[in-house]
Amino acid sequence: MSGLLKSPPGDRHRLPVLALVWMILLLCPFWIPYIGGYTSLGTRILVLGLAAMSLNFLIGFTGIVSFGHAAYFGLGVYGCGLILRYVTGSTPLGLVAGMLLGGLAGTAVGALITKRRGIYFAMVTIAFQQIFYFIAYKWNGLTGGFDGLRGFTRANLDLGFTTINIINNDYAFYYFVLFVFAIAVGIMGLVLRSPFGRTLLAIRENERRARFLGINIERHIWLAFTLSAFFISIAGGLYALLNNFADPSSLYTDLSGELVIMCVLGGIRVFWGPLLGAALYVVLQDYISSHTVNWMFFVGLIFVVVVMFFPRGLLGMLRRRSEA
Amino acid sequence: MLQLVLFNLFNGLIIGAFYVLVSLGLSMILNLSNVINFAHGNFLALGGYLAYVLIPYIGFWPSLLVAPLLTGVVGYLIEITMISRIYGRDPIYSLLLTFGLAFMLQDATRYIWGVNGLPLTVPDNLSAPLSQTYFFLNAYRLFLVGIVIVAVLGLFAFLRYSRMGMRIRAGILDLDTVSALGINVRRLRSLNFAFGIFLAGLAGVLAGGQIGLNPNMGDSLLLPSFVAIIVGGMGSLVGTLLGGLTIGVAAALTAVVWPAASDVVVYVIMAIVLLVRPRGFLGEEGMQ
C-alpha cells in the first residue's frame, strides 16, 4: 500500500483514498454511535479537523510554522458570531463575515512577517495572536469580554424552495458542516496540486533552490499564510455555529498549540493527517478531562510523548512502514 | 496628574524589570538553543513556590538565591533529559515540547500547592512605605528594582568576562566554529538553559513578594517578553533589555490615558517596529 496515504502531488492510489475518506465522513452519523460517540462530536472533529488542515497547509506543505493560528480561527468565530448577534440572522452571511475577518487579518499580519523563518516566524505569529486576543477580551461592549459573546444562534438554511433545519437537527447540521468542509478542503487540495501549490512544496523542500528558480519567496509565503488564514477562519465560523457562542479562548495560545499538535499527531506530510490528528486529540482530551481534574498534566504529557516518540505522527509512521 | 504619571511610570519600570528578567532568560535560551521556552513562566512560578517552601527554614535572604538556583537545577535536568534531544530537528518539535512541559509544570504546581494563591512573606523592613506623597515608592519595590539591576549587571559581566560567558556569546554567533574548537556545545547549551531558568526563578521570588503566588503567575509575563525580544532585536541581549523596559513603560503610560488598551499597546509597538525597523532596535542584519 505504498503511497496509499500519500498527499498531493498524488499518485495512482489517490482515488481510493479519497473514496475511503469521504465514505467515512458521509456515514459518520451512522457509525459514530457504535463507538460511543454522538453526532455533534463528529461535527466538532470536522470543524477542528478543517482548522488543523488549514494550518497544515502552512506547516506541512509550505514548511512554515505558525504557532498563532488560533487568532484567525478565533476571528472567524467572532466574525460569524457578531454578524449573527448584531446584523442579520443568516448563517451563510455569518460564515462569510467570519472568513473575511480572519482572512483579512491574516493577510495584514502575513505581510509583516514573511522575512522571518523558523522559530522566529513562530514567535512573531504568537505575539500577533495576542493583539486579537486582547481586543476580544477587552472590548466588552462589543464582544462580551471574558464571558464571551452570547445571544446568537445559527439560523436555518433557506434555500428558496425549502428550508433546512440545522438548529435542532444534529444530522442536518453535521451535513451542512460537511458540505462547507468539503468545499474548503476541495479548494485546498486543488491549490496544492496547482503550479502555485508546487512552488510552496519547493519552498518547504529547499528555500535556496526555490529562490534561485526565480520564485519570489516572500510573496509566496505571504500568499500561503493568507490562504491558510482564510481557510481556518471558515472553520472558526463553523465553530461559532456549532456552539452558538464565541469566547476569547478561541483565539488563545493554547488553542494554537493544540492545533499544531493535531497536525503532528496525524502526520504533517499527509494531506488528511491533521483530520485524523484532530479526531484523536479531541477524543483523548475528552477522555482525560472526564477522568481527572489534573487533565492539563496529561494533555501536556501527550505533547511531550508525541514529540519524543512519535514525531512523524500516525499516518506518517504508517506511510514510512509501508515504504520500508 | 503628575503624581499619577509618576506612579504609572514607576509601575512601568517595575513591570519592565520583570519583563527584562524573563525576556533575558528566554533570549539566552533562544539564541543558543534555538528554542522558544513556553514553560518559562512556569519555571518562574516554580521559583516563587520554592522560596515559599524555603523561607520558613532558611529565611528570606538565602531563599532569594537558593530558590532560583534550585529552579535552575530543575531546568537543567529537564534540558538534559528532554529538550536537548530535539536540538537540530524542525522548530515545530521544540515548540510543542516546551508547550507540553508548560502544561505539565503548571498542573503539577497546582497539584502540589493548590489552586488558590499563597502569600510570600518578605521581611518587614522591606514592606514599609517610604513617603506619604509618593506612596508607591515602598522599600520592596526599590529593592526589587535594585536586585534586577544587580542581576542584569551580573549577567552581562558574566557573559563578557567569564570563560563560559565568552563561550556562550561565541556560540550565539557561530555554533559550528565553537564546536570545531573542541568546546562541548551540548554542555554549554544545558548550562546556558539553566542560567536562563535561574533568572526566571529569581523573577518568580521577586514577583511573589510583590503580588503573591499562584500557579499562573508567569503567564502574563511570558508573551510580552516575546515582544521584548522581537522589539529589541533577535540575537541581542542589550536589545532585549531595552525592549523589556520600553514595553513596560509604554504599557504603564498607556494605562494613564486608556487603561483598556494597556495590554494591546505592547503588541502595537511590536507591529510598528516590525513595519519600520524589522530587525528591531539592535538586531543583527541576518538574524531573523
Place this chain on the structure above:
Amino acid sequence: MLEVSNVTKTFGSLVAVREVSLTVERGELRAIIGPNGAGKTTFFNLISGFFPPTKGRIIFDGQDVTNLPVPGRVKRGMARTFQITEVFPELPVRENVRIAVEVGAGYALRPRLSATERSGVNRAIDELLERTRITAKAHRLVGELAHGDQRIAEIAMALALKPRLLLLDEPTAGMGEQETFEIAGLIRRLHREENYSIVLVEHDMRLVFHLADRITVLAEGALLADGTPSDIAANPDVQAAYLGHAA
C-alpha cells in the same frame, strides 16, 4: 553577455573580493579558479545575485543588474547550481524538474493550467530529462539518488529556466571519477552542441583546462590572471600563486 567591472565585496572588515572585473562573451565557457579562500564563491555569489556587491557594477545582456534581486536575474536569463547540491529531496526527479519548468514558464502563481499548457510542461520535462540523460531515474526521489545524479537533476532544473547564462558552482565537487566524467560530458555537450554561455567555478584542473575557453584566476580576493588555458598554464604568477601552491 556578462560584464563585471571592479566589484568589491566586504564582510565587516574582511575584503572577500577586491576590484575584480571580467567579461564573458556569448557562447563562451569561462572557468574561475584560484586557491582556497581566493574569493571564488563570493565572486560567483555576486554574479548570481546571492548578495549585492559593496562596490562595482554588473551588466548582463546590456542591462545593469548590480542590485537586482534573484528572481529578476532569473527572469533575465541567469540560472545557477550550487557547490552543495540544492534540490527538492523529498520529491521525484520529475517533480523537481516540473517545478522548475513551471516557474520558468511564468506559471508560479497559477492556480491551474489549461490542457495545452500542461502538455507543454510535460513535453518540456521529457525533453530536459532526455538531454541530461536522467530519464531512467525520473520517478525516484532526488534525495535517494547518488551524488552525481542529484547534481545532474540540479543542472536539469537550471536548464528548465531556459537560461542564457548558466552559472555552475563547482559542478564536480565531491564526485567520484565516473560521476565527474559524466558531468564533464554534460557540460561539454551544453557548451559545444547547445551553445550555452557558461561560467563555472571549479577545483578540478583537468576539467578546467579541458573545457574552458578562457580562465580567470583569483587569488586573495583579487584578479591574478585572465586568459586562454594555454596563457594561464604558461603564466608564472599563476604557477607561483596557485599551481605551485597545489603541488
